[in-house]
């Protein structure tokens with residue numbers, strides 16, 4: 030099933046797409062996350078289960094982006110992210126599955142077990158890795174030149190922006206909103222008043238907001254930012270939303286022009302913690318609470334911060350009587366994939382520091 034195409038069949042042939050995931054992802058009731066029973070109910074939409082061997086939110090975007098890569102006859106993909114980027118890893122794993130060569134440009138970030146794990150998995154997937162000190166460095170011509178040099182003898186790779194967030198990638202989450210609606214219609218859950226979702230490059234939260242608007246839904250999106258304003262801002266959200274809406278209409282969908290409304294999309298920056306990838310006390314407490322209440326694993330970089338915002342809003346009474354949905358964007362299960370046998374020294378030397386220096390204090394067990 031692919032709910033967006035079922036609702037707008039014209040898009041099936043008009044948009045580039047390659048099937049990678051398993052849908053619909055499960056919804057679970059999780060009232061134990063609300064011990065005092067102040068909300069009307071809490072549900073989890075578990076996008077940890079979008080795919081195997083690797084799930085999480087990036088699979089939905091990659092179906093369009095890697096579909097476009099194939100449609101354009103490219104044989105390699107280049108993408109960007111933090112050193113422990115889930116997005117870069119997901120891209121590499123699914124690119125390989127499709128016979129494409131993956132390249133990742135990684136940027137320094139605070140160290141964690143998850144960074145180490147993702148680097149080893151990237152090694153296993155055979156990604157060509159480049160590591161840079163900072164984002165400004167990445168933006169300079171010198172580094173772009175260095176990237177180009179990698180491809181002198183070949184066709185340039187298909188370029189996937191950080192987080193897989195482009196007008197096209199966002200459609201993965203427009204589909205996710207349509208998919209949720211089919212589950213509501215089938216009686217699997219009550220229509221939520223508000224959806225909490227972690228927000229890095231905004232593709233997932235903006236895609237949901239667009240999908241919900243096209244469905245005429247009253248559900249609000251609370252996007253909990255884990256990045257600074259270079260990556261997450263209302264300005265950027267509005268632009269992406271408009272571009273993706275236009276892309277759908279250009280592809281032939283009879284969808285109305287809508288605007289991102291501030292009363293239906295809230296960008297929260299109070300749980301960010303000041304730096305991408307830097308764990309927070311509130312976030313780590315939320316990670317533990319989630320595991321106790323659901324048996325599922327979340328993490329400190331994205332989903333813990335999102336759940337921390339939800340928990341505070343429960344406490345403050347903001348969610349009294351509301352149906353709440355927590356959209357899990359992280360595949361905790363696939364983190365059990367074995368990497369222990371791998372030697373980090375096979376990684377480019379500038380990445381060894383993640384294995385030879387301590388993880389950040391809140392990540393020490």
Ligand SMILES: *Cc1c(COP(=O)(O)O)cnc(C)c1O
Pocket residue numbers: 085086115116192194227228229230231232233234331332358359360
């Ligand atoms: C990338 C990622 C996000 C952020 O999604 P965006 O679409 O970039 O906002 C959230 N959670 C997890 C686990 C991620 O890996």
